[in-house]
Amino acid sequence: MTEFPDVRIPIGDGVEKFIDFLASHFDAFFDFIFVISSSLIKGLEAGLLAIPWWLFIVIIFLLGWYFTNLYGGILFSFFIFLIGTFDLWPETMTTISIVLISVVLSLVIGIPLGVGMAFSKVMSTIMRPILDAMQTMPSFVYLIPVIFFFPLGNVPAVIATIIYALPPVIRLTELGIRNVDEEVVESAQSFGSSTSQMLMKVQLPQALPTIMAGINQTTMMALAMAVVGSMVGAQGLGERVLYAINRIDISLGFEAGISIVFLAIIIDRITGGIARRLQKHRRDAA
Amino acid sequence: MTVKLKLENVSKIFGPRPKKAISMVENGMPKEEILAKTGHTVGVYNASMEIMEGETFVIMGLSGSGKSTLIRCLNLLNRPTSGAIYVDGENVVDYNKNQLKYYRQKKIAMVFQHFGLFSHRTVLENIEYGLEVRGMSKEERQAIAQKHLETVGLKGYENKYPDELSGGMRQRVGIARALANDPDILLMDEPFSALDPLIRREMQLELLDIQNRLQKTIIFITHDVNEAFKIGDRVAVMKNGKVEQIGTPEEILDKPASNYISEFIRDIDRSKILQAEHIMTKPYGLVSLKDGLNVATQVMRENGISSAFVTDRKRQIQGIVTIDQAIDGIKQKKTLQEVMSTEVKTVRPDDYVQDIIPYVLDSKYPIVVTDEDLTIKGIILRVHVLASLISDNIEE
Numbered sequence: 001m002t003e004f005p006d007v008r009i010p011i012g013d014g015v016e017k018f019i020d021f022l023a024s025h026f027d028a029f030f031d032f033i034f035v036i037s038s039s040l041i042k043g044l045e046a047g048l049l050a051i052p053w054w055l056f057i058v059i060i061f062l063l064g065w066y067f068t069n070l071y072g073g074i075l076f077s078f079f080i081f082l083i084g085t086f087d088l089w090p091e092t093m094t095t096i097s098i099v100l101i102s103v104v105l106s107l108v109i110g111i112p113l114g115v116g117m118a119f120s121k122v123m124s125t126i127m128r129p130i131l132d133a134m135q136t137m138p139s140f141v142y143l144i145p146v147i148f149f150f151p152l153g154n155v156p157a158v159i160a161t162i163i164y165a166l167p168p169v170i171r172l173t174e175l176g177i178r179n180v181d182e183e184v185v186e187s188a189q190s191f192g193s194s195t196s197q198m199l200m201k202v203q204l205p206q207a208l209p210t211i212m213a214g215i216n217q218t219t220m221m222a223l224a225m226a227v228v229g230s231m232v233g234a235q236g237l238g239e240r241v242l243y244a245i246n247r248i249d250i251s252l253g254f255e256a257g258i259s260i261v262f263l264a265i266i267i268d269r270i271t272g273g274i275a276r277r278l279q280k281h282r283r284d285a286a
Numbered sequence: 287m288t289v290k291l292k293l294e295n296v297s298k299i300f301g302p303r304p305k306k307a308i309s310m311v312e313n314g315m316p317k318e319e320i321l322a323k324t325g326h327t328v329g330v331y332n333a334s335m336e337i338m339e340g341e342t343f344v345i346m347g348l349s350g351s352g353k354s355t356l357i358r359c360l361n362l363l364n365r366p367t368s369g370a371i372y373v374d375g376e377n378v379v380d381y382n383k384n385q386l387k388y389y390r391q392k393k394i395a396m397v398f399q400h401f402g403l404f405s406h407r408t409v410l411e412n413i414e415y416g417l418e419v420r421g422m423s424k425e426e427r428q429a430i431a432q433k434h435l436e437t438v439g440l441k442g443y444e445n446k447y448p449d450e451l452s453g454g455m456r457q458r459v460g461i462a463r464a465l466a467n468d469p470d471i472l473l474m475d476e477p478f479s480a481l482d483p484l485i486r487r488e489m490q491l492e493l494l495d496i497q498n499r500l501q502k503t504i505i506f507i508t509h510d511v512n513e514a515f516k517i518g519d520r521v522a523v524m525k526n527g528k529v530e531q532i533g534t535p536e537e538i539l540d541k542p543a544s545n546y547i548s549e550f551i552r553d554i555d556r557s558k559i560l561q562a563e564h565i566m567t568k569p570y571g572l573v574s575l576k577d578g579l580n581v582a583t584q585v586m587r588e589n590g591i592s593s594a595f596v597t598d599r600k601r602q603i604q605g606i607v608t609i610d611q612a613i614d615g616i617k618q619k620k621t622l623q624e625v626m627s628t629e630v631k632t633v634r635p636d637d638y639v640q641d642i643i644p645y646v647l648d649s650k651y652p653i654v655v656t657d658e659d660l661t662i663k664g665i666i667l668r669v670h671v672l673a674s675l676i677s678d679n680i681e682e
Binding site for chain 2: 184186187189190192194206
């Protein structure tokens with residue numbers, strides 16, 4: 001009796017059948033998503049590549065200066081310059097496009113879900129374990145089903161990235177709205193605000209700094225996943241890393257790797273700076 | 287005066303099944319036991335009161351007495367578990383969603399203890415808020431907000447954010463925001479308790495001033511007896527969710543309904559509550575100018591006093607004459623008018639005792655209470671002032 005008995009509860013098979021079912025019956029829906037996201041990514045990528053390199057560096061400098069400080073601006077633009085010298089410019093733009101599109105779609109899905117959870121206890125109770133699972137599931141696992149629905153390339157990477165990067169923004173939106181000072185909510189109520197006025201004029205703006213912290217985390221996770229996404233054919237810096245692993249090309253691996261680190265630092269500091277700026281006017285005024 | 291707001295047996299119980307807990311309160315079970323047994327918190331039990339139009343009505347109680355719960359029932363931030371609240375004769379508890387919205391937008395506004403300001407909006411945008419949710423156009427609401435901003439003395443702070451202001455200024459924003467809605471009823475939930483004492487006094491005076499001009503119906507919550515008695519036309523004292531007594535400050539000072547209230551008002555500075563008219567006695571030993579000195583001496587003799595106030599025909603005070611002056615005057619064949627002293631200290635009926643004390647200490651003679659045209663209303667002796675400062679409870 002040392003070995004586990006030979007019983008098999010085929011949950012994995014069930015999931016597989018479910019995915020098959022989705023893939024065969026909803027292909028029109030997935031085609032639609034594919035067309036939309038693929039054109040979004042392509043468009044953004046083309047747009048970014050159309051910006052002259054020096055202008056892009058200036059933009060990064062200004063963003064860094066405005067949201068952090070002068071040194072931040074100088075450092076960030078230097079990072080971008082370095083990436084250019086690695087000859088990884090187009091790959092970087094692709095990665096930025098994938099990340100931006102994933103983040104925007106995550107926010108479009110995540111913020112309403114977070115608001116819903118803040119308002120409905122039932123929804124919150126149901127969503128919590130799902131979010132836990134989404135965050136603990138190894139990120140590679142998401143890659144498997146999405147390639148059933150979509151051709152290899154950037155789109156499945158974006159979809160997998162969204163699933164992976166979604167939880168922080170949902171959780172922090174919920175937290176932010178729940179934590180709005182009770183008296184502030186009461187005072188909005190006492191003036192006869194409707195539910196939507198309350199949400200748009202008071203709760204969301206008050207929760208914005210917390211939501212920004214969620215957006216920051218979501219962005220960082222999206223960047224990490226965009227790299228992993230190269231396993232399902234996503235292009236960009238991740239694809240160069242994967243290529244370097246296969247070739248055991250230390251030089252390229254390091255350059256592509258450090259470029260990802262640079263992007264991560266820049267995105268983190270800038271979104272963090274936006275969050276701090278929003279925080280400015282709410283220290284203890286509640 | 288018309289009744290603006292009428293509460294009938296209002297109860298508020300917090301918990302999953304409040305109706306059940308209410309029957310336990312009715313059976314006399316104490317609040318603590320209900321909480322332990324059922325997890326229900328009794329906020330307010332069976333509160334009834336009538337609040338008049340234009341009145342400043344103070345609800346006073348210690349923390350946990352249910353006063354904040356009660357005031358939140360009035361604009362239905364708390365929905366009463368049972369009972370009715372009539373505003374202008376309509377039971378607001380029965381209002382549907384739209385009626386409630388209208389009621390909150392037009393009729394009633396609230397000022398909060400910790401201000402409840404929107405930290406992401408400027409001062410002016412905060413004051414605009416109530417008008418904005420009504421759907422008023424931007425120019426219109428900005429003009430109204432600007433006016434109220436100036437009323438509370440914050441001109442020049444339009445574009446500041448709340449966290450750039452001091453506590454007192456923030457509460458002015460809170461008050462301006464409530465007034466901008468031009469409500470009939472103003473709810474104030476401990477509006478000054480988060481402020482330091484100096485600012486608090488200043489704000490109290492300003493509130494009295496605003497009230498004089500606007501004549502709103504104000505329901506004001508406080509845990510501070512002195513504040514309650516200073517501001518309130520009438521005061522309701524709450525304890526453990528129940529209303530213990532309702533009355534004017536003088537009535538409560540005079541006849542506290544329970545030991546709890548006696549205890550509550552023991553430390554109060556009575557000289558700040560009682561006014562001249564509460565401690566004065568009917569004037570006696572008055573002499574009319576036409577009566578002359580002989581009558582004056584006779585009046586003083588009859589009353590056993592050494593000085594008499596002189597009045598004209600309309601009972602307006604003219605002066606004071608002492609027995610010595612009167613006797614000398616008779617000897618020298620002078621008239622009453624010639625010998626009397628015209629330096630008489632007068633006070634008004636609504637002067638506070640604390641302001642009268644210095645006169646009483648300085649003067650050998652009684653103080654005269656007169657109204658504006660100097661008609662005598664009463665007199666105050668030193669002994670009246672001293673007696674008024676001693677609380678009645680000590681005698682018992």
